[in-house]
Amino acid sequence: MMICLKKCMGSVAIAIMAMTVTADAVSQTPSHREELPNAPASQLLAQTGVQLSGANSVSATTTPRQNQTPSSSSSPANRTKLTRSQAEQMAIKNNPQVSVARLLALAQHQVYRETRSSELPIANAAITGVEAEDASRISAGSLTASRLFTHAGAGGGFSQLLTDFGKTRNLVASAVLQDKAQKANALATQFDVELATDQAFYNALQAQETLKVAQQNVTTRQTLQSQVNQMTINKLKSTLDLSFADVSLSQAKLLSLDAQNNADSTMAALDAVLGIDHQEEFELVDDGPDTRQPPPDIDQLVQASLKQRPDLQATQFSQQAAEKFSHAQRDQMFPTIAASGTVGSVPIRPSQYYTTNWWGGIGVNINIPVFNGFLYSAQAKEASLRAQAASEQTRDLRDRIVRDVRTAWLTANTSYQRVSVTAELLKEADLGLKLAQTRYQMGLSSIVELSQAEYQQTDAAIGNANAQYQYRLALATLNYQVGSVP
Template identity: 45%
Template sequence: MSKTSLLLSIAMMSTTCVAQQPPKPLPDAPPPRLLAQTTPPPAGSQPNAPAAPTPSPNGPRLTLAEAEKIALAHNPNVSIAHLLQLASAQVTRETRASELPLADADITAVAAHDNSRLTAGALNNPVVYDRAAAGLTVRQLITDFGRTHNLIKNSQSNSKAQLENERATLADITLAVDQAFYQALTAQQILKVAQQTVKTRQATGEQIGALTKQSLRSTLDLSLANVQVSQARLLVLDAQNSAQAGMAELNAILGSDAYQQYDLVDETPHSPQAAPANTEELVRLALRARPDLAALHDQALGARQFASAEHDLTRPTISALAAAGGTPVRADQIQSSWYGAAGANISIPLFNGFAYSARAKEADLRAQAASERVRNLQDIVARDVRRDVLNAQIAFQRIGVSQQLLDQANNALELAQARYQVGLSGIADLTQAQLAQTQAEIGYANARYTYQTALAELRFQTGQ
């Protein structure tokens, strides 16, 4: 049998049985190995190809649940929201103080010029006597016909809104952790693909170099193989940059001021459940459970209560005042060694330049604006839930398509390797198959983690 006939028969066998057995060796050539499974040469052995970058050592292992726990404990935004919530609770106590008695202790000592009188200044009692006295003054609001009560309810609603804002901050941080975690996990997975690509293409270059020395392959094939190795190294550099940037973003979300390299634990199922399809039920759930929407509801309620309090400014205010004390040191004109008095006062607002009516109108308009903000956020929440459900459904479908593409790319690469080994195809077909297989692996990794990110965003949008 001639050499040409032998090559044709081997090619026919390789195209039909390549998945079951390796191709036969070329005459006068060293025993071939599957190019994707060969051992890479030592650094510097490949002509015109620099050494592959060494991956950085892995740090402590970190799961998604652990990352969320660390972020909720150390992220400064969580502390800010909690402190603001505690501060808003004190506003309620400040407002409620108007309903409670106010007591002042007074100690007074006066030395007066004999037979002197205060004769200039505001209207007052001009008599001044020598004395030393101590006493107690108590003031109590009897009623202002609802204004203070409405101000207290307004403070309570605002405090409740701030509590919902704290919950919304926790949800924001949790979503940010999930997004950063899956982004960093994607970058780490792409880095592994890139490093494996360098090894595979180095092995290809090594084998082509051996065949070139025996004049079974041209120097053009070797040059193109070296180009593929260099491109793979560039892919590694880009992947390393993305991995470090993703890790820096994750460190920032975790509340760490120092850079920590983590070994992210991939708990993503390879066969995840399908995305939810009951969109309108999720919209109703979001309108009930979203903490930021609940906060706006409370703020709108507080705005209406404050508007009622502003309308109450035109009503009278009734208060009581009592004072008692002793005067152990006193002038002869002061007969009694103690004093005591009590009274009530009614203050009726008559005219203040229309300030009260303007304040009431302003409060009404602000309350209407707060109600419109609630309605606007409801529309945004419904839109975002529907959009994220669609994104999750598409992301889930991309997993299946990406898996099929990866399987087809792997099969195509095996066929291209076999055909190239027996001389039925050129280096261009082999490099194209290698590129398609690398892109398919990267696409599959992106699809898996994009779907998990989409589910995290959907949980956020529905208040879960």
């Protein structure tokens, strides 16, 4: 009695352990796996006349979506093929962030033209006709006492800045540097969008691959459930094994639903990066280069990043522009010298008051600021402090770029090593699964051992596939940090 009780308790423990293993297996993202073997104890099945499908009956061409809720996604045959380079070009063309950055750069160039206008001559023309009481004077509403005459005349005037001792020159230089900074920001935005496109592209690829594996997993579990069901009918397996197979099948279906949702979400994220305002399904094609080792010289990458990063260039231009502006604010306290002139004709005039029909004159004006409540000195101090702050911001960005390049390089190297390690792990897991299948066919092991081997092979396949995509994404991130996004 005690021996029988121990055997029963052992069987229950094995079943509980099997369910736990399966729950852990389906909680992980699945991948392609080996096909299921024949049912165990085939010699007994032959005696009963039960015909079951063999290990090779479940092929990769089997319809993967059976027994699942239909999805609204279009079939692969109707999808447009999209490579990573094509996705980047589409994002640069359609993404609104790139358009905004370019428009701001064009607007900043007009600011430069506005500032430079102070160095150029200003000319204007006027035509005036007056009907008035001759020799009358304005006696209200004005401090002047100009006399009014009936007349008609036309003339023009001009003014030209001669010198303001560097103020306008520094303002123009500051505007030029701000123009360059905005162009560098536009390029940095383009790099950001390209990196975001790569991330969304590889995430969508991973999600689609996971969905394929989840669908195949449902097919595989369905086949296993059918086999166990037939063996249970023929009294070769207990209802506990059938219940275990039913649970595994239900969990596989739930996993497939989650994978479908994840695939749709990542595709929606990719559509947003591409600047598409509606749902569009693509057949993603990975056109990335073959796996290659990251550059070995980290110091060379750091130096290249400090020369090529457009966001650092933008910050440096902004710092130089702030310094020029601080000099311009200081130069406000210097005199301003400008020339002006006017000339014109009065063909219609009272002859008793006008001795000639034209006028003209030219002169030089010197404006010397004396006191304005310390306004100019306060503005100069403010601009100087902001220039110092801009210098510190540039130094902070340089430090962060060095850190990010080193971190990206370390991540790329680790990802590169993971590719070979996961490939070896997948090879070992494949071998373990084949051995477990052989033992299962010979009736030397239970379904628990096969499920464990299958879970290990699935996990290894997922790790190998993810390692490939993660390494390519790590390379794209490293190129971005260096400032050489292809």
